[in-house]
Amino acid sequence: MRLEIRMSDLTVPEARDKRNSLASRTDVLDKVGVLATLPGDMHTTTEMVASFYGVDVELVRYHVKANREELDTDGYRVLTRSVFESEFGSLSNLDPRARTIALFPRRAVLRVGMLLRDSSVARRVRDYLLDSEQRIQSMNVEPLTGLEYALRLVDAEKRVLEAQARAEMGEKFKRAIEGGDGLTLREFHKKYFSAITETAFMEHLYSKGYLINQIGKGAVRTEGPKAGTRRDGTQHRHPTYKGKRFFYLHGGGIHGGKRREGTRVRPGHWELELRDQLAAEGLAANENTAGLFVIEGGNSKGLA
Structure with missing residues (x-):
């Protein structure tokens, strides 16, 4: 004992x-x-x-x-x-x-x-x-008659077929949501939270510590109509340590001799986790966000 x-x-x-x-x-x-x-x-x-x-x-x-x-x-x-x-x-x-x-x-x-x-x-x-x-x-193992055993086999086979059907639907769901490099911030906002303005959506991401806010904290412009004002900081809209769970920097190639990167939502289950997390924090989610779409060349495409 x-x-x-x-x-x-x-x-x-x-x-x-x-x-x-x-x-x-x-x-x-x-x-x-x-x-x-x-x-x-x-x-x-x-x-x-x-x-x-x-x-x-x-x-x-x-x-x-x-x-x-x-x-x-x-x-x-x-x-x-x-x-x-x-x-x-x-x-x-x-x-x-x-x-x-x-x-x-x-x-x-x-x-x-x-x-x-x-x-x-x-x-x-x-x-x-x-x-x-x-x-x-603690589960008790009870002896079964031949008929009971046969019925349980039929029931088990039925459950297997149902599970396979659900798995196929789940795989289709997964392929759809993982079909690209992930949504841009604007695409994610439009898909799940278009009931609020994009400005309010971004302010929420900043205030909750998901993204870095460096508006007006960059170098001073020396020419053009905005001369004398500050650019946004080089890490503006980059994911914070907390935000890296849901966001990542997607390479956009080299432009003007500089590497361009844009913040995207991680594809897969992270996208849905982020949607649920933001809704739990009080953001008004769209009434129907069950429809998935695949990002192809930056354009959204509905999934039948």
Whole structure:
């Protein structure tokens, strides 16, 4: 009895096998909070993990050091700063003195949650993991007659066919929304939030910290009808660290000897997540935004 109780505690060293068996359940992370990630939505840093669990960075580092072998199996790795920046770019929130940066895939983030004791978020992670496992183990296996078995096979086949049909529709949905380089800010506004002005839409993105606002903060114009006024800053409308989850800089080629880049919405599920996030923040969304369109050469095209 004592051993059984102890093994239900995922934080103890003896529970390593249990942690290994649950390490693939990364879906639990989305049930307890919003995990900030690096560009690509695949990795986080030590600081991001600490913020997610609401603990000090040094506590995360302590558990990494004490359980490094386990975390290595989850894909945890440490990169030099130069390698990190070549892969992810230079991030403004990184400690400029840091020579190395640790990367945590979602499995490693989940394992940290199984190890942290003094975190309410980590406790919720462990509760979800253990509760779901107990529900599976408590299911009673009843003997079936031949007819019952045959009926269940027919029912199972029906569910498979229905699931395949839904998957085909989902794939069509995915291909449509991922069919280009993503929407421009104007296209996204027109598609989902045309009930408000484009100016109000952009002000919301600035005020909520998704995009950088450098209106009138650039170099002074020296000629032309606007001489004496300031241009917009070179990073105007670029995504902030927060905004990089939903936006990216799309290369527009070289013009006048300068590389042109425009901010676009990341294609795929990020587009829909952004729509829902902005609506939750109070922006008036269009009544019907279910229709998808593919961007072809900068023009929108309806999807039948």
